Amino acid sequence: MFDLLNKIVNENKKYIKNGHVATYIPALAEVDENQLGVAIVDLRDCNCKEYFAGDYNKSFAIESTSKVIALIMAMMDNSPQYVFRKIGVEPSGFAFNSILNMKINNKPYPSNPFINAGAIIVNSLIMGKNSNEKTNRILEFTRKLTNNPNIHVIEDIYLSEKRTGDINRSLAYYMKGHGLIDNVEDVLDCYFRQCSISVTAIDLARIGAILANKGVSPFTGEMIIPRDICTIVKSIMVTCGLYDESGDFAVHIGIPAKSGVGGGILATVPNKMGIGVFGPSLDAMGNSVAGVKILQQLSNELVLDIFD
Amino acid sequence: MFDLLNKIVNENKKYIKNGHVATYIPALAEVDENQLGVAIVDLRDCNCKEYFAGDYNKSFAIESTSKVIALIMAMMDNSPQYVFRKIGVEPSGFAFNSILNMKINNKPYPSNPFINAGAIIVNSLIMGKNSNEKTNRILEFTRKLTNNPNIHVIEDIYLSEKRTGDINRSLAYYMKGHGLIDNVEDVLDCYFRQCSISVTAIDLARIGAILANKGVSPFTGEMIIPRDICTIVKSIMVTCGLYDESGDFAVHIGIPAKSGVGGGILATVPNKMGIGVFGPSLDAMGNSVAGVKILQQLSNELVLDIFD
Amino acid sequence: MFDLLNKIVNENKKYIKNGHVATYIPALAEVDENQLGVAIVDLRDCNCKEYFAGDYNKSFAIESTSKVIALIMAMMDNSPQYVFRKIGVEPSGFAFNSILNMKINNKPYPSNPFINAGAIIVNSLIMGKNSNEKTNRILEFTRKLTNNPNIHVIEDIYLSEKRTGDINRSLAYYMKGHGLIDNVEDVLDCYFRQCSISVTAIDLARIGAILANKGVSPFTGEMIIPRDICTIVKSIMVTCGLYDESGDFAVHIGIPAKSGVGGGILATVPNKMGIGVFGPSLDAMGNSVAGVKILQQLSNELVLDIFD
Amino acid sequence: MFDLLNKIVNENKKYIKNGHVATYIPALAEVDENQLGVAIVDLRDCNCKEYFAGDYNKSFAIESTSKVIALIMAMMDNSPQYVFRKIGVEPSGFAFNSILNMKINNKPYPSNPFINAGAIIVNSLIMGKNSNEKTNRILEFTRKLTNNPNIHVIEDIYLSEKRTGDINRSLAYYMKGHGLIDNVEDVLDCYFRQCSISVTAIDLARIGAILANKGVSPFTGEMIIPRDICTIVKSIMVTCGLYDESGDFAVHIGIPAKSGVGGGILATVPNKMGIGVFGPSLDAMGNSVAGVKILQQLSNELVLDIFD
Known part of the structure; x- marks a missing residue:
């Protein structure tokens, strides 16, 4: 092999x-x-x-591979049924960061957990009182899954994501405006860290x-x-x-x-x-x-x- | 059981x-x-x-279940490679008879062989000099797959489909206008029969x-x-x-x-x-x-x- | 001057x-x-x-300048109120032959009488028992408006339009499928002639x-x-x-x-x-x-x- | 009268x-x-x-009637030519706060200055080093236009707009992500005040x-x-x-x-x-x-x- x-x-x-x-x-x-x-x-x-x-x-x-880990945690923290009352599971046929997914199909929630809009919702469903606590839980769980204690957030990737994440911010505020998430900046902070894991x-x-x-x-x-x-x-x-x-x-x-x-x-x-x-x-x-x-x-x- | x-x-x-x-x-x-x-x-x-x-x-x-049979035949008559130069294989995120699939995504061909637009293309790729010959080949192949010699076109379903098939006709002319098919009425005739198999x-x-x-x-x-x-x-x-x-x-x-x-x-x-x-x-x-x-x-x- | x-x-x-x-x-x-x-x-x-x-x-x-004449006739033959129960008057923000106009905005009728879909509806509202009779009326009216007895259909433009008019045909069948017009081929024949006036x-x-x-x-x-x-x-x-x-x-x-x-x-x-x-x-x-x-x-x- | x-x-x-x-x-x-x-x-x-x-x-x-005043100021502060290199003037055919306007038509800028996305751009083109200074200029100009010295920002409307303006925030971050504006929160603050003028x-x-x-x-x-x-x-x-x-x-x-x-x-x-x-x-x-x-x-x- x-x-x-x-x-x-x-x-x-x-x-x-x-x-x-x-x-x-x-x-x-x-x-x-x-x-x-x-x-x-x-x-x-x-x-x-x-x-x-x-x-x-x-x-x-x-x-984006972190979306798998976050989805598992959101389902374990709540239940699959709960999570899929907040997001769909249909392939979307649109580019991954497009805000069109919800709007054009007149859907009340993002198409699936792997487009950015859906992944932001998924992050918001992970237990933890703020970005720090949630990030620590994601890191802990990823260490357990990988048996690798060195799993950490790559600081400059995180800062880069955060500084340039305006399209994700746009998606998040759109969803806030439709009552799907709260605390946009805290959720995004955790989302950017989740994406920056080494x-x-x-x-x-x-x-x-x-x-x-x-x-x-x-x-x-x-x-x-x-x-x-x-x-x-x-x-x-x-x-x-x-x-x-x-x-x-x-x-x-x-x-x-x-x-x-x-x-x-x-x-x-x-x-x-x-x-x-x-x-x-x-x-x-x-x-x-x-x-x-x-x-x-x-x-x-x-x-x-x-x-x- | x-x-x-x-x-x-x-x-x-x-x-x-x-x-x-x-x-x-x-x-x-x-x-x-x-x-x-x-x-x-x-x-x-x-x-x-x-x-x-x-x-x-x-x-x-x-x-629409006939789309499976037609896709198999189109790939056997040509090759998978040939067929997938004419249509995509991505889920579309739109209702099954929507003309939007191609337009909105700026794609040169229908998203996949199971939406109506794609299925019309697939039908056009089945060998046969006209609707009659193609329909007979589809019936023969379906009889072989099912080991059922009684497989036939249900006449009143076919006529009903044909009489009311204006959205499919619209899709077909749209694709003709973009050079994807020819002989719209002949292809549609065979497509309507394919859908009317018992x-x-x-x-x-x-x-x-x-x-x-x-x-x-x-x-x-x-x-x-x-x-x-x-x-x-x-x-x-x-x-x-x-x-x-x-x-x-x-x-x-x-x-x-x-x-x-x-x-x-x-x-x-x-x-x-x-x-x-x-x-x-x-x-x-x-x-x-x-x-x-x-x-x-x-x-x-x-x-x-x-x-x- | x-x-x-x-x-x-x-x-x-x-x-x-x-x-x-x-x-x-x-x-x-x-x-x-x-x-x-x-x-x-x-x-x-x-x-x-x-x-x-x-x-x-x-x-x-x-x-397309003929759309002005056809709209005037449709309103005179019926009434403005009647015509605008069949089409809208809003600018559409889409390319002139796009089929998206109705679909994406979830409108029951074309946006306005000057996009192709709307103009096809307008043509269908002109009085006359078939394409010939309607075309003659359009020619007569245009001669009166222009005080030019030589107004006629340019035959090779008409035939060219008719032979290559698949996108318009697609629009027309889409509208037929939604109950907005009948006799697609007759309406299109008159529409292509209307567009071919000299x-x-x-x-x-x-x-x-x-x-x-x-x-x-x-x-x-x-x-x-x-x-x-x-x-x-x-x-x-x-x-x-x-x-x-x-x-x-x-x-x-x-x-x-x-x-x-x-x-x-x-x-x-x-x-x-x-x-x-x-x-x-x-x-x-x-x-x-x-x-x-x-x-x-x-x-x-x-x-x-x-x-x- | x-x-x-x-x-x-x-x-x-x-x-x-x-x-x-x-x-x-x-x-x-x-x-x-x-x-x-x-x-x-x-x-x-x-x-x-x-x-x-x-x-x-x-x-x-x-x-939204303030969009007229803001557009006049943006053109006077810069020039019409400058302003219309940043936004279009075509009617959009979409609801006024829709984020689709740019995306679906593949336009590099908002369709026109009277949809929200365009109006946010227009606000960003008004001279002034921050929201306060710009708001004061808008108020001064409106007082001059109306000959009414009592023109002011209605505080509770402004706060209400600001607190609930997530769709506008989404539009603004989308445009920031595409390089059309900077200082989203400052521009939005001024935009919300502009809309709250009495x-x-x-x-x-x-x-x-x-x-x-x-x-x-x-x-x-x-x-x-x-x-x-x-x-x-x-x-x-x-x-x-x-x-x-x-x-x-x-x-x-x-x-x-x-x-x-x-x-x-x-x-x-x-x-x-x-x-x-x-x-x-x-x-x-x-x-x-x-x-x-x-x-x-x-x-x-x-x-x-x-x-x-």
Whole structure:
């Protein structure tokens, strides 16, 4: 498996040049776009081995991939039923930060938890009396999911997000104006921190492995996420996980996944494995250009497509 | 299993009153809305048994469920690559017959093959020199998939569709104006016939079973659909199969499925079974109201959710 | 005045190169784009003199400028009240042939009589048992307005419009599907003929003079159009007359006007004069690029802005 | 004239019950909705007499009618050319506070200065180092236009607007995110104050009279507004002055006007008169329901329609 991953990383480096790092905040624009790495936590081995290659242990900003963690917490803190009275679960057919999602469809709430408007609502549903307390809970939970005590907020990403987050601020005030959230600035502060958490491909693979394993840690046997919540999250990853490339990803790769503009992709193959990919060069849709190719090759070579 | 299906049909009859038969064409409005039936072709039995209950052998108009068959044929007649240069595969976030899908997103082609605009394109890609020849090929292929020689076009449904199909005509001329199709009236004639094919819940279950079985007929062992085409179709059923209820269906039921306003739902559980449901009372989204409930209960009781 | 018009035509020829003739139908693409002419029927003279310069007597296709004539006839054949129960009078903020106008604003009818959808409705409200009879009535009325017995349908423009009119056909079927019109093909046939009527700048100036003169022919003293209908038409020319350039035209020129992609602009200055312009080189919005400049200079030099 | 105005006020009181006061902010909801008044400053008299009837001297919040004053100031502080490089002048076809205006039409700036997004930009173009200084300049200018030294910001309206202005805040951050404004909170603070200025029907009539008189005060003979700016403002009042009722108002009344949800309407008949109306009961579009009727009757009885 190590050989396979090394081969795949090398073979897909050529796609890096088809994309670019995110530039909407200065802190992301400085990232070295030639990085590429992958990690797998394989549930099919009896002792659940971890495999990896390339820049699998380089840190990067989690960005939208954090929406998976926040959604799990919001559902655990309340209940899935409660959360889905506040947001929808339909794919939206619009760009990820568009304010049109609610307006044009005359919906009383954002289409799904993975567009920015929905993710801001989800953040507001996480328990905690303010941004600090909520951020600490998100960090604690992410450390538990990744078994990595070093999980932290990358300060300059957070400040950069906060300083330039006017479209998110616009979304948040629009939703406040429609009675969907309160305390806009506090919710956004926590949302910007949530997006600025530092992770590695290994971290994402471990989260994917827990989701694949119905919520049970493959290392400790502890139930970390209720099974029904894992199922829900995986289904939304398929319908909405890769922005406006979700349908294409489902057709050609067929693995529940969630990307982030930091270059990470968290993938989870039910009952088989968690996969983390890191490649900060992004395609036009905002997904890791070489990362998507790596997942496609993995899906083919290891026969992972859940629709097969 | 027969007992289970009988129980489930009886328990879900109470939901019939929450919906109504489709009324947009007279021929559909006359259907008895109290019908409810289910059929399963179970691949897990060594001899692939069929189970059923209720109105499993009542005929009804296939309507949008035919989009699955047409998409398979268009991909087999050409290639998946060719088809997806003509239409997208992204869920659209708009009502199923809306002309907005292309316009508002500034896309050069319809969002996916299961909205009407996309399905009209798909029909135009089926081989055949005119509507008659294409319709005969669709009927032949459907008879093969269902092992039912009685498959035919329901004449009064077809005439009703044709007489009242102005929104589809509007979509078709819009696409002609943008160079996407030719011969509008001939393509529409075939499209209206395709939607008017008579099927039963058993027929749908058998088609679902072939898709679940990677394209191989569980009865004859014959490869009827290439495996990669089956995989593609199942993925699109998840992201786009139930109109604007697709995301909700994925979250709560987790089975690839395609509904039709005739009241049918074709469902397919990879490597496990094909399911056909018939219940003409529809919810606000155009899906069988009791049929969706039956699939939800089946998913829970038989543990069929592919995201679990 | 002749000197002024000659000077203005010469000074504005330089703008011709900033535009192009319409190319959406072959018959328009062949027009010589260097033509430029203007005509004025001046009501301020006691004997109502006509002035002109340049290509003032060259024939061209009336195109959208015919929407003014059709609207007058529809109101005269029925009543303004009746007509405005079938269409709105609000500027739409969308491109002139967009099907979005109704859909996105959730309106039961087209926004105004000068977008294509509205103009198709207007045509359907003109009395006559079929396209032939209606076309003859439109021609008769146009001959009366222009005092020009040579007014006729330009056959190759009509056939070109008809052959390539799929977007209009799409609009018409959409409206049929919503119960707004019947006999789509007959209405469209008449609509395409209406758009293909041959006129000159002089013809347009004479129509403008009648509108400016509250409906009374300045030559014969005959009341040809009821005064209230003239007032309504002039107001809609200001809010909707130049497609998505209407607001800009109102701000900078301030004269009720209606353009056509044949290069004509019909302008009418209440109680002062009618103006006809012909210049087939169009700007990005579909208005005569040099024609708009001529009207701007006339408005300044003769102090014609109604908002001044 | 006094008799006519009294008659008209009395005859149109019956329409009050067809509407309701604005309720989006508490301070407006408390206004007595039975008030109705009108004032005219008539330029046709040699001594420019003022006429009035009903609640012509009751104070109310100017709300959107302030957009006229702000637009004049922005053009005087900069130039019309400069202002219209920052905003458009096309009617938008969308509800007045909709964020869709820019997004859906893919415009780089708001459609026109009378929708909220455009009016926020306009406010940002008024000279002054902060909200206080700008507010003082707006008050000074309004006092000059109205010859009323009592013009002031109604504190509880301002605080109410500010506390509940989340949709405007959303618009402003959206525009900041697209580089159109800076200092969102300072601009909004001034915008909320601008909307909270206290005026009477007489005040509005006086402003209308100056616009009608090409910018020259009919009382002092002083040129207060450049003539070209008056012309521009009057044209935009026709195309965009009454929200989504502008086209209808142009057709049936034909007078440049700008309404506000406080119940005021400022109308200006070029070279004839300024009219102020106050009636806080609003129709569905947000315009004074009886006020519109009063203007319609005045237009008919005094023959004021500029399109006639």
